[in-house]
Amino acid sequence: MENQMKTVCKDAPDVLDLDNSTLIGGGGVGDAYGEDAATEDQTFTPWTRVVASGLELLRDPRYNKGLAFCEEERARHYLQGLLPPVVMSQELQIQRILQNVRAYETDLERYVEVMDLQERNERLFYRVLIDHVEELLPIVYTPTVGEACQKYGNIFRRPHGLYISLKDRGHVLDCMRNWPEPNVQVIVVTDGERILGLGDLGLQGMGIPIGKLALYTALGGIRPSATLPVTIDVGTNNQDLLDNPFYIGLRQKRATGKEYDELLHEFMTACKQAYGEKVLVQFEDFANHNAFRLLAKYSTSHLVFNDDIQGTAAVALAGVLAALPLTGGTLADHKFLFVGAGEAGTGIAELIALEVSRQGNTSLDEARKAIYLVDSKGLVTKSRFDSLQEFKKPFAHDLKPNSELVAIIKEIKPTVLIGTTGKGGQFTQAVLEEISSYQEKPVVFALSNPTTQSECTAEQAYKYTKGKCIFASGSPFKPVTHEGKTYTIGQSNNCYIFPGMGLGCVISGAIRVHDDMFLAAAESLAQEIGEDHLEKRQLYPAFSEIRDISAHIGAAVAAKAYDLGLATKLPRPKDLLAYAKSCMYSPVYRPFR
Numbered sequence: 001m002e003n004q005m006k007t008v009c010k011d012a013p014d015v016l017d018l019d020n021s022t023l024i025g026g027g028g029v030g031d032a033y034g035e036d037a038a039t040e041d042q043t044f045t046p047w048t049r050v051v052a053s054g055l056e057l058l059r060d061p062r063y064n065k066g067l068a069f070c071e072e073e074r075a076r077h078y079l080q081g082l083l084p085p086v087v088m089s090q091e092l093q094i095q096r097i098l099q100n101v102r103a104y105e106t107d108l109e110r111y112v113e114v115m116d117l118q119e120r121n122e123r124l125f126y127r128v129l130i131d132h133v134e135e136l137l138p139i140v141y142t143p144t145v146g147e148a149c150q151k152y153g154n155i156f157r158r159p160h161g162l163y164i165s166l167k168d169r170g171h172v173l174d175c176m177r178n179w180p181e182p183n184v185q186v187i188v189v190t191d192g193e194r195i196l197g198l199g200d201l202g203l204q205g206m207g208i209p210i211g212k213l214a215l216y217t218a219l220g221g222i223r224p225s226a227t228l229p230v231t232i233d234v235g236t237n238n239q240d241l242l243d244n245p246f247y248i249g250l251r252q253k254r255a256t257g258k259e260y261d262e263l264l265h266e267f268m269t270a271c272k273q274a275y276g277e278k279v280l281v282q283f284e285d286f287a288n289h290n291a292f293r294l295l296a297k298y299s300t301s302h303l304v305f306n307d308d309i310q311g312t313a314a315v316a317l318a319g320v321l322a323a324l325p326l327t328g329g330t331l332a333d334h335k336f337l338f339v340g341a342g343e344a345g346t347g348i349a350e351l352i353a354l355e356v357s358r359q360g361n362t363s364l365d366e367a368r369k370a371i372y373l374v375d376s377k378g379l380v381t382k383s384r385f386d387s388l389q390e391f392k393k394p395f396a397h398d399l400k401p402n403s404e405l406v407a408i409i410k411e412i413k414p415t416v417l418i419g420t421t422g423k424g425g426q427f428t429q430a431v432l433e434e435i436s437s438y439q440e441k442p443v444v445f446a447l448s449n450p451t452t453q454s455e456c457t458a459e460q461a462y463k464y465t466k467g468k469c470i471f472a473s474g475s476p477f478k479p480v481t482h483e484g485k486t487y488t489i490g491q492s493n494n495c496y497i498f499p500g501m502g503l504g505c506v507i508s509g510a511i512r513v514h515d516d517m518f519l520a521a522a523e524s525l526a527q528e529i530g531e532d533h534l535e536k537r538q539l540y541p542a543f544s545e546i547r548d549i550s551a552h553i554g555a556a557v558a559a560k561a562y563d564l565g566l567a568t569k570l571p572r573p574k575d576l577l578a579y580a581k582s583c584m585y586s587p588v589y590r591p592f593r
């Protein structure tokens with residue numbers, strides 16, 4: 001039985017590791033409950049292990065099987081009379097759930113239904129999600145999760161995850177200790193300031209860490225009990241939310257400066273205190289003025305990465321690598337134009353430059369020369385150097401200022417156009433016509449999420465380039481038929497990367513995340529694309545294959561961690577892929593004794 005125990009008393013031992021029946025943080029050997037270690041003037045916690053039964057069992061989502069409890073289990077666990085007489089297989093339960101989900105009129109209703117299931121019967125939730133991932137990913141993830149975050153206060157039913165606010169300063173660790181799971185391995189944390197391309201949603205951004213971690217489990221096989229979604233509430237500058245009576249966060253403007261930094265630091269420190277050195281912390285949907293500096297600050301002391309900067313970089317690089325057989329040439333033969341020069345844009349730009357420099361044995365600066373950025377003020381040029389944010393400076397070119405995208409494309413003639421603006425519709429008809437006027441097979445990625453913020457739709461991309469482009473998007477689009485040929489739209493979304501990245505870190509016991517681990521993840525993902533995919537211009541594999549793909553990515557990431565001396569799980573398994581697969585959580589019902 002997984003234990004639910006936690007330290008609630010200052011004088012009691014710090015961390016219980018009941019799997020090993022040893023005490024970490026004080027006390028004698030085998031003194032798992034801290035009784036011997038406590039002196040007479042200290043209080044200690046009277047720990048008990050309880051076996052869930054009866055209604056408690058039915059109400060515990062980790063163990064509940066609903067109507068799937070068999071007769072013997074019902075008898076043994078005091079469930080008789082608490083359930084209707086029918087015993088239903090998990091397969092039939094899945095069919096019933098799907099029928100209900102499909103009957104709703106809106107995707108938001110489907111979201112509420114599916115997330116309710118997560119709160120009721122965790123294994124059934126993951127079984128349905130894994131077996132029907134292509135249908136349900138757009139519900140639990142982009143685009144629907146965006147709408148859910150916008151309306152989170154209104155659809156709020158039960159708390160899920162950890163809410164840490166400015167009010168908790170000085171006792172963040174206590175908040176973390178209130179979380180019932182002692183063996184957390186992956187934390188996804190946001191402060192809600194840049195939720196997808198929807199801006200500042202404050203505490204309502206919580207839907208994102210919850211959704212991302214559901215994918216860590218469903219796509220990457222991380223145990224649900226090892227995942228912890230966190231939202232740090234420092235207020236919001238979204239006036240509509242502040243005025244909304246149903247808003248669930250602090251009703252104040254965002255804290256900044258020292259106040260912000262101290263809370264974040266307390267949180268980062270508490271992560272390690274509560275879960276040890278090797279807990280993976282994924283920064284998610286922070287605004288870029290915090291994202292880059294938090295990543296720089298904590299990447300040398302913690303196992304952290306920023307999904308929007310680094311995860312996105314790996315998935316986009318994988319897509320470009322996969323497109324090379326169609327475009328011809330090598331990565332170094334391409335010229336890249338990024339429209340949107342923030343976390344996603346410059347993150348991808350840097351990883352592409354790193355890959356080019358590795359492949360060609362050239363310097364990073366040399367590789368960056370083929371990469372151009374456009375931000376809200378126009379082309380990133382040397383003339384703007386002094387006022388540019390640090391992360392844009394390496395890509396400033398000696399060109400004249402220009403804020404007109406078609407004119408910029410005319411001048412630079414990129415072969416790869418990548419949108420990461422968070423602003424829908426930037427790839428207009430004129431933009432798409434221009435890039436296809438000189439390029440036989442332009443690569444066009446519209447990466448902004450959710451669908452409403454996409455730089456163009458898949459249909460527009462194929463229509464305005466007259467079927468020439470090789471297109472991918474951040475949110476899902478249905479296949480497009482243009483002049484009799486049907487194109488499958490690959491979803492260039494970091495959800496292809498972070499589950500495998502997490503798996504790789506966990507199975508190797510990695511202590512730090514290194515850029516080479518993202519290169520390894522990108523190369524592994526690109527290898528999944530074969531001629532049959534390229535025939536349909538599909539740059540990413542089907543999500544139905546994703547668990548196997550995550551295992552491959554996990555093995556590649558772990559291998560890199562071992563090669564770099566960053567892995568602590570020794571000896572290194574001989575067959576990392578088999579090991580990765582063997583570690584993955586599977587949500588089949590377990591028989592209870």
Ligand SMILES: NC(=O)C1=CN([C@@H]2O[C@H](COP(=O)(O)OP(=O)(O)OC[C@H]3O[C@@H](n4cnc5c(N)ncnc54)[C@H](OP(=O)(O)O)[C@@H]3O)[C@@H](O)[C@H]2O)C=CC1
Pocket residue numbers: 194195196197198287288307308309312315339340341342343344345374375376377420421422423426447448449450453473474475492493494495
């Ligand atoms: N597909 C995927 O996996 C991912 C997609 N994304 C999506 O990418 C988008 C951006 O995210 P992120 O990079 O973190 O956000 P940032 O805020 O860090 O960056 C946005 C960038 O877009 C620029 N911009 C805004 N409006 C325009 C415009 N009209 N023309 C040109 N540039 C413009 C901004 O300019 P300025 O610097 O001047 O403000 C900024 O450089 C979001 O929609 C997000 O959902 C993000 C991560 C992963």
Ligand SMILES: CC(=O)C(=O)O
Pocket residue numbers: 142195196197285307308448449474493494495
């Ligand atoms: C996918 C993602 O992380 C984003 O849009 O922010």
Ligand SMILES: [Mg+2]
Pocket residue numbers: 196284285307308
């Ligand atoms: Mg994100």
